[in-house]
Amino acid sequence: MRVLIVDDNASMRIMLATLLADRGHTVVGALAEGSGVMEAVRNLSPDIVCLDYQLPGRDGLDILNEINTARPEIDVLFMTASEEESIEQRAADAGAAGFLRKPFGQKQVIDEVQQVVSTRQQANAANQQSAVRQAPAPQTGGATPRKRPSAVIVDDNGSIRLLLKGLLTELGLNIVGQASNGEEAVKAAQNHQPAVLFLDVNMPGLSGLDALPRIREASPQTAVVMVTGSASRELVEKAAGLGARGYVVKPIRPAYLEAFVKKLFNQ
Known part of the structure; x- marks a missing residue:
């Protein structure tokens, strides 16, 4: 390197x-x-x-x-x-x-x-393969491939969005949208109705915690996961009270993220 x-x-x-x-x-x-x-x-x-x-x-x-x-x-x-x-x-x-x-x-x-x-x-390896993975599969007459859970990534930091996109794609999720602030997050939730939405806590304008109730209203079936640099007890309790399904701590570590996603989808 x-x-x-x-x-x-x-x-x-x-x-x-x-x-x-x-x-x-x-x-x-x-x-x-x-x-x-x-x-x-x-x-x-x-x-x-x-x-x-x-x-x-x-x-x-x-x-x-x-x-x-x-x-x-x-x-x-x-x-x-x-x-x-x-x-x-x-x-x-x-x-x-x-x-x-x-x-x-x-x-x-x-x-x-x-x-x-x-x-x-x-x-990076997963991001390079994502275009191939998202392309329509050829019709072979065999069993229909299992549909991958859809996901939206919301973070005001481009590096974190890029990293999460690759790691989540590798874990079998289909990234259907990305956003960089709370207002965009609400629109993405409404438009895509994803299975899971990874939501940054600290963003300019509408914060993750402020956006969370609106996201839950726009897409009630979406599991919202907070992404944060500090998983303080106060933040965790407040997010849970607003309907968050859990949290991922920055810097993002693949082993932790994999364990979390498997638990989220009961794999």
Whole structure:
């Protein structure tokens, strides 16, 4: 994988570059500040960006949002020494594919990068095959193929939508619609009447929790699953009270998602 490292600490840049190169990755660049990250992304086309939070020149969360808007296929491994309680949730909601809190050990880096890589590869493989899977099957006179459950994905982050589309397609769901905000989610539910709708909690405008009752009214048979960076007890209870069937925590992990979908459809 092609990796871009962004951290204002020279020792951290060297350590990450050495560790990742030893694991077979290609380090295409290492930056000490945030102001030039997007130019480097455009010029170097990394697969992964190891991105520090507190950077001179530009805030890491701001950069994360722009990368996921402009290049949703790029994964961002978010790193920070900040003790802010909400930073991991905020990074997850902004689309971070992985998270490391400093100080961290080499094994933590290796494990987190491998998780990010394997998740994206799994999703990409399924996305590449989705056109073939969705094409009408030839008439052979045999048994009618089992109809796949329909699904709608709602998230304001393009990277998360792309990832979920691939992973859910691989799990046998038919993605019939996508939306990036609560109002679009209500319309998609009404138009598609999907078996399941994956609904981001934190979105600009109409939030997931605010959209949930309207979605349930528009499509009563749809199982609504919340997608969130923080599954706090308060949020889980409120969502359940509004009719949600469960939740998936960001960053999305394939094993958890597979277990959830199987349980949802009693497989």
